[in-house]
Amino acid sequence: MNPTQFAAIAVSAIFVQNLVIVYMLCEGSFFKALKTPASMTLFGGCITVATTLSSVFAWLINSFLLRPNSLAWLSPIVFIIIIAALEALAELIVSKFLPEKSNSLHKLFTASAFNCAVLGLVFLNIEVNMRGFFGAAFYGFCAGLGYLLAMFIIKNALERISFSSPPTVFKGLPIALITTGIISLGFMGFAGISIS
């Protein structure tokens, strides 16, 4: 793969195929994580690690086990096992090297690993099987960065909205959803861009 292809993957993963704004993979944990910049960065970093590692292992298993044996129907359970195993591994490492922080990081790991964004990204990565191993890994990494970017954009927009006074019925999640919808309108503009 040449650098232009990597750039195209980066642009498409961060902007054109943004997990939150375009693919709408934002569960309750996404809005719960919108607190402080530090916590958002930590959560986004965990998501990035999870997406990168899970896309690497998913690509390997899909390419060498599922697709050759026409076991694609088993993909949900296989990918779920991969994600659960990665989460368990991360907890094991933390409990061994940082035992005092294992309890506080446990919730963060579970929220970031058992997230629809991670599972959805793995399926997205497998659907477009043209990228190769490094392409899949880089796509996973950039998709995590796109998730982090979406978090910061939506948080900033919601902070600005908090200064205004929306109708009482729309206060809370409805106004957050409308804000996300308006932001996704802006991101639709990236769909026309093609690099390569």
Added chain:
Amino acid sequence: MSKNKKKAASNKKAAPAARKKEKNAKMTAAPAMKETNKAAAVPAKGKAAQVAAAPTNEQKAAKTAVEPAEEKAVKAAAATEDVKVQEASAPANPNSAQTEKENTERAGFKLAGNKFFASIKNFNFKRHKAPKPEKAEKAEKQETGAPAELNKAKKAENAPAEELEKENQLLNLKKRLLDLNPVFIKIVAAVPLLGAAVSLKNGILLSCVMILTVVLLNLLLIPIYRFIPNRYRPAVSFLAAGVVITPLYAIAHYFSPSIASNCSIYLPLIAVSALALCEKQHFGKKYVVPKTALDAFFNGLGFAFAAIIISVLREIIANGTLYDRPLPYISEAKFKLAAYPAGAFILLAVFAALFRKIFNYNEGKGDDML
């Protein structure tokens, strides 16, 4: 007149003598008082002491007047000692019972006062927080001396009523469909609905898969959930969701491959959404299998209700069709934005606001984290 003058003169002469007598009487009384009350003791000195050493008749009379006071004081002291002894030795005595009562009342007042002052001391005027349950128990033990088991027993008396209320809340189809709709009110499990509910066919498939997933997940998890440590519960439930969704995913691809491929990545993501729905149920704590499964079924119906409304509206607005059949008049006026993510977000937000307004959902109950 002369007689009167003489009388006055004799009175003047007699007055100092009477005063002297009174003084002497007082001086003789002083040592006796010294024994009973040291503060009132007056030392006898000089001439008065000498006079006291040789008492006259008048002094004797004064002595006899003072002696009863001494005796009274001594008797009173003895009486108080006797009462104390009686209290210690014979509590069954009615007089001692009264004193006991008085003492307990005093102790009670003291305790109440101490509690009151302690609460004032410990009160945080900035932000009053209720103590944690363990701390509260300890505090109760320290303050009252009574075990916290009594309070637990009182709570246990009220518990059945609360459980009944919860069960009634659980097994209520109307609440799951409208009042507490998981998608429109709680905004849970909205991902597949936002992504794939573009047509009625997709909506029906999504709702069928969701209902089956939620019910099967409940049936699978409830019997084992209480035996799993808290730390491993998310991982185990995630794996269970995977186990449930895999055959459903295969069946959907086998019987309706076109609709399943239209749903693309959102069909397996129902596993995560179903898990979110189940978490809202708090399964595996107090409830038995059939009840929670029925409640899960109602929850799934709530999701299906929302999915069908959203998918029908999006199909009509975006394509002007219903179940792939063109509608008259409407098919000419298409608004493609409804099929895009922006349209999905805005439509869901409008429905959420509408349902919250109609069913008076109180904001800030936990899911409103903004």
